[in-house]
Amino acid sequence: MRQSDIFLKTKKEFPKDEVATNAKLLIKANYIVKLMAGVYSMLPLGLRVKRKIENIIREEMNSIGSNEVLLPALHPKSIWEITGRWDELSDVMYKFKDNTGKEFGLGATHEEILTDAVKNNVNSYTDLPFSLYQIQNKFRSEERAKSGLLRGREFTMKDLYSFHEDEKSLSEFYDKVKETYLNIFKKVGLGDITYFTFASGGSFSKYSHEFQTLSEVGEDTIFICDDCRIAINKEIINDQNTCPECNNKDLREEASIEVGNIFKLGTRFSEKIGLNYLDSDGKSNPVVMGSYGIGIERLMGTVVETSNDENGIIWPESIAPFKVHLLLVGNPSGELKEKTDNIYKKLLDNNIEVLYDDRDIQPGEKFYDSDIIGIPWRLVVSNKTIEKSKIEVKKRAEDKTSLITIEEFIKNI
């Protein structure tokens, strides 16, 4: 992508009313634009990052045999009344009447909708287990949206739901999802600072589990057992003040961001909605369910919160909008332009995602933009480098530069 073609207008100033690092950097670098508190538009760069995250998650979900679906965001009141959650979720669900007076809700979560959708497609234990997931917008009437992308009113969630004959089957799948989630957080660069965390479980199981990423701006407080590399959410610390795995009492308190959670639902929804299966004795039983969520924008914001410096964002390669930022430094004409165009073509020919700053502006501006945007590899081509038939390579996260040929770079990357 040529920078002269992409819609990208970085700002010279941080936005006035943002304090959260993720919002300041993402707005300044023109990844996102705020529509209102807790609702952001994704600009081309932001959408590229979002898609990368979604695709990592998609791949992982598919790898455990889950199928992707897409459920509606617009729901009739009636389905929510079946489980009693029309009233129960009054604080978080957006509700409204249409022009005929009929009542609707915008999806804040999708247990009811999916359970209903699969109900007539599940007959016996031979249909179980299975799992379905979607990547879709959620709407939550947060009383206080805040911290940029970390707590929004409309956001994208990957929500996975699993369906089982019994608790044993659910537990097996639950453990598999746990590993998969840890893998996802590792892939987006948060592996070292994300903890599998014990949290309150509700009626069906003693615990639910969360994935908490260390960050000073996190809303949650966790207590970490360094021996087991797990944590306990503060919300259950009164009931559980030792490590659930090794009984270690020496726990370390940290602030953290909840980037994912997994939950054993049991038969709460299947019973009410009538999702039953026949077991091998021909007896009807409610399906046992689990649900598993990851907030996409929150994950994106968390990466920015935990990976930046005074000059801007530092994306991990896995979710960066481009892998390489190619800067033409100097007057974009003549031999320099020709040679840089040629390097751009070579990168494209090798399927390397590259943003090519071919604009006719001062070099300094290109360097500043490159830093704030945070693409992992910066390549500079200038009269200095073409004299030696080389390019200057710098990693965003490091200070040192080196001169190598484009062929070497392509080979190494």
Place this chain on the structure above:
RNA sequence: CGGGACAUAGUAUAGUGGUAGUACGCUUGCUUUGGGAGCAUGUAGCCUGAGUUCGAUUCUCAGUGUCCCGACCA
């Protein structure tokens, strides 16, 4: 939802009871090209409503919005 702060151009800001200035951006022209370059040129603004006043962007009240703290967060 309780408390606090704030609201002036696309962005960041200054300022005033007599309708507003600066920087950056953007337009046009010329110059320049390794860390936001230079000269010239043009462009664009006081959140909404009511009140006080001869006159309100400024003062008062209400509303709306944004951010922060707290509460809340299947």
